[in-house]
Amino acid sequence: MSAAAEQNPTDPFAANVGLRELLDVSSLEGVLSSFYALFQIPIRILDGEGRALAKNRKQPALSEYINGLPGGAERLSELYDTLKQREPDEDGQFSLTSFSGASYHVAAIAHDGRRIGRVVLGPFLMPGAGELPRELLEAAPQLDAARARELLGALPRVREETVRAITRHLGVTLDALIFAGHKAWLTEAMHLCAVQESFRELSDKAQLLEQAERSSIEFGRSRLRMFAGIANDIGTRLSHVLARLEPGLSEARAPGGLAERSALEKDARRLREIAQSLSDLARLEQGDFPIHKVELDPAQLLSEVRLELEGAADTPSVELLLSLAGGPPRWHADGAVLRQVLTLLGQSALGAREPGALRLEARFGSEEPAADGGWVLFGAPRTLLELEVSAPGRRAVEPGRDAALLDAEAGLALALVERLLDVHGGQLRVEQRPPDGAAFVVALPLDELGAV
Amino acid sequence: MQLDFRTRELTIKLVYYGPALSGKTSNLQALHRVVDRDSTGRLMTLDTKDDRTLFFDLLPLNFKAKSGVSVRIKVFTVPGQQIHASTRRLVVQGADGVVFVADSQHSETQNNTTAFLDLKSNLEANGLSMKALPLVIQFNKRDLPAQAIRTREELEELARRGREPVYLAVATQGVGVVESFLGLLQTTWQSLNEQHALDRKFGFESDSFVQMVGNKLGAGGPVLRAINTRLGGAPSAPRTQSGGG
Numbered sequence: 001m002s003a004a005a006e007q008n009p010t011d012p013f014a015a016n017v018g019l020r021e022l023l024d025v026s027s028l029e030g031v032l033s034s035f036y037a038l039f040q041i042p043i044r045i046l047d048g049e050g051r052a053l054a055k056n057r058k059q060p061a062l063s064e065y066i067n068g069l070p071g072g073a074e075r076l077s078e079l080y081d082t083l084k085q086r087e088p089d090e091d092g093q094f095s096l097t098s099f100s101g102a103s104y105h106v107a108a109i110a111h112d113g114r115r116i117g118r119v120v121l122g123p124f125l126m127p128g129a130g131e132l133p134r135e136l137l138e139a140a141p142q143l144d145a146a147r148a149r150e151l152l153g154a155l156p157r158v159r160e161e162t163v164r165a166i167t168r169h170l171g172v173t174l175d176a177l178i179f180a181g182h183k184a185w186l187t188e189a190m191h192l193c194a195v196q197e198s199f200r201e202l203s204d205k206a207q208l209l210e211q212a213e214r215s216s217i218e219f220g221r222s223r224l225r226m227f228a229g230i231a232n233d234i235g236t237r238l239s240h241v242l243a244r245l246e247p248g249l250s251e252a253r254a255p256g257g258l259a260e261r262s263a264l265e266k267d268a269r270r271l272r273e274i275a276q277s278l279s280d281l282a283r284l285e286q287g288d289f290p291i292h293k294v295e296l297d298p299a300q301l302l303s304e305v306r307l308e309l310e311g312a313a314d315t316p317s318v319e320l321l322l323s324l325a326g327g328p329p330r331w332h333a334d335g336a337v338l339r340q341v342l343t344l345l346g347q348s349a350l351g352a353r354e355p356g357a358l359r360l361e362a363r364f365g366s367e368e369p370a371a372d373g374g375w376v377l378f379g380a381p382r383t384l385l386e387l388e389v390s391a392p393g394r395r396a397v398e399p400g401r402d403a404a405l406l407d408a409e410a411g412l413a414l415a416l417v418e419r420l421l422d423v424h425g426g427q428l429r430v431e432q433r434p435p436d437g438a439a440f441v442v443a444l445p446l447d448e449l450g451a452v
Numbered sequence: 453m454q455l456d457f458r459t460r461e462l463t464i465k466l467v468y469y470g471p472a473l474s475g476k477t478s479n480l481q482a483l484h485r486v487v488d489r490d491s492t493g494r495l496m497t498l499d500t501k502d503d504r505t506l507f508f509d510l511l512p513l514n515f516k517a518k519s520g521v522s523v524r525i526k527v528f529t530v531p532g533q534q535i536h537a538s539t540r541r542l543v544v545q546g547a548d549g550v551v552f553v554a555d556s557q558h559s560e561t562q563n564n565t566t567a568f569l570d571l572k573s574n575l576e577a578n579g580l581s582m583k584a585l586p587l588v589i590q591f592n593k594r595d596l597p598a599q600a601i602r603t604r605e606e607l608e609e610l611a612r613r614g615r616e617p618v619y620l621a622v623a624t625q626g627v628g629v630v631e632s633f634l635g636l637l638q639t640t641w642q643s644l645n646e647q648h649a650l651d652r653k654f655g656f657e658s659d660s661f662v663q664m665v666g667n668k669l670g671a672g673g674p675v676l677r678a679i680n681t682r683l684g685g686a687p688s689a690p691r692t693q694s695g696g697g
């Protein structure tokens with residue numbers, strides 16, 4: 001491979017390939033032999049560095065004879081250096097008649113705007129030539145003139161127009177071969193690079209899979225911890241229930257009995273909710289959670305959630321804000337699922353057991369694509385229906401980040417929320433708003449919901 | 453950009469990117485038709501049987517600046533089909549500028565967006581930033597029925613709000629092709645000049661170089677007239693290259 005082609009093996013376009021990469025030498029010698037059979041002229045192809053790549057004939061007898069004479073080899077070497085190195089004329093060619101009286105014609109081989117080698121035709125005799133030049137006799141004093149004249153006369157006689165025509169013809173032939181070679185070289189290089197690229201992508205994917213496996217194991221452990229917490233919660237509440245049942249029903253009429261019954265009801269209801277959440281989570285993970293998308297009015301939805309939260313928790317007030325003017329009034333969604341999501345978030349926002357104020361808000365939002373170039377033309381923003389549940393004065397626990405901080409119920413609720421939102425293409429984000437508290441924002445893309 | 457001090461040769465790589473069948477190869481074919489024969493080699497197209505580009509198309513353009521430095525512009529297309537993602541990433545490697553060829557049809561809006569995202573991702577994978585890379589957008593196929601394509605007014609409005617120069621084209625007829633190319637060349641040259649001081653180091657005259665390329669492409673008249681057929685795009689907006697290139 002040429003030095004140029006070694007520049008950057010991973011980028012086939014960065015390399016400037018040489019003749020050796022583009023041509024098959026033995027096939028090239030076949031072409032040159034065919035030219036010799038037609039025109040009887042010796043031809044050599046030199047690469048960009050002047051090294052012989054192919055030739056169609058051994059050294060002519062005249063050259064062999066001169067080479068064997070004292071001083072002859074040096075002059076021949078000078079001649080070959082000139083043929084290899086002399087810069088061609090503007091038309092990419094030059095001709096010269098050497099000290100031996102033989103003529104040569106040299107044409108540059110160009111490809112892709114670059115000279116990548118040269119063709120040397122010769123030695124041959126121009127019409128009318130044949131006398132031994134004085135220069136030859138001076139260069140090799142021991143020369144046998146009769147022998148040299150005989151060998152010189154044996155060289156093919158060619159007119160300059162014929163030499164130029166042969167050069168043109170060979171140029172066109174080489175051009176086709178080089179182009180095909182270049183195409184094949186690039187194709188092969190691209191195949192290799194594509195394989196490398198595929199390997200790199202597979203390595204990346206394998207790494208991601210390993211990471212996912214590690215996360216999965218960690219997630220499994222977290223889930224076990226969460227279930228242990230839930231079991232503990234259920235056990236605690238059952239203990240409470242049992243403790244209250246132990247004294248007997250007769251005490252229910254005693255002073256404070258009403259409060260006991262209320263506490264029992266509350267614990268029982270919470271236990272039922274936990275059990276239901278566990279059941280839903282299991283079904284979601286198994287993929288058989290039923291989804292029924294119907295026409296949904298978000299205002300109606302939030303009102304129902306408000307009633308549910310006010311009724312079920314010790315919540316003194318739930319503020320309701322609706323800013324949905326100008327948009328479609330209804331969407332297709334599973335109302336029960338979204339109600340469950342918002343209720344769970346409401347309970348989480350309150351810390352489940354602690355009373356406090358709560359705010360529910362429905363509004364339109366938008367998801368702007370990244371502000372990179374071309375986005376104005378190609379990145380259409382998405383309109384979102386945002387449902388916000390916020391509780392002042394409390395930092396929210398972020399699912400996925402604060403797993404260790406979650407108590408059993410909150411962890412279960414948020415795990416459930418994320419899976420429930422998946423079925424609507426929605427996302428949950430937690431916005432900390434110090435010092436005013438925090439908010440859970442459920443963002444549902446309208447195109448996923450489908451406006452009615 | 454590759455610079456060979458020994459041979460005083462500068463090589464610039466420009467890439468035509470876009471969704472499948474948006475007309476990237478047609479752009480190169482049109483350029484090849486109009487360019488002065490002495491300034492180009494063969495257009496190398498590696499097609500599949502259904503005329504879709506398998507690997508890439510390559511159009512070599514060669515120019516000699518007044519200073520004697522040879523400038524070689526290698527113009528590539530990428531294969532648009534989804535399955536050739538890794539090839540696209542390879543071709544975009546080391547790109548100095550990109551023409552994003554978008555399909556004007558309404559039905560192709562999503563494919564345009566997907567291809568644009570793909571470009572962004574492939575540039576980033578090669579350490580290039582879309583914000584820094586010279587980029588020109590071409591909306592092709594303007595000869596299709598008016599009801600099938602986005603209106604000129606719509607594109608004008610988008611171009612006005614955007615940052616990149618936008619050209620309208622019918623690549624199969626050569627309309628808007630040279631303009632898009634020269635628009636990219638000017639922006640790319642400006643960006644490279646800012647980074648490598650080409651004018652100072654090599655005695656280039658940027659304006660006259662772009663004008664000479666325009667002449668070789670048969671632009672006729674002042675090259676700025678062709679470049680200014682763009683919609684939007686801040687004229688001579690400076691960009692700062694970050695990495696790669």
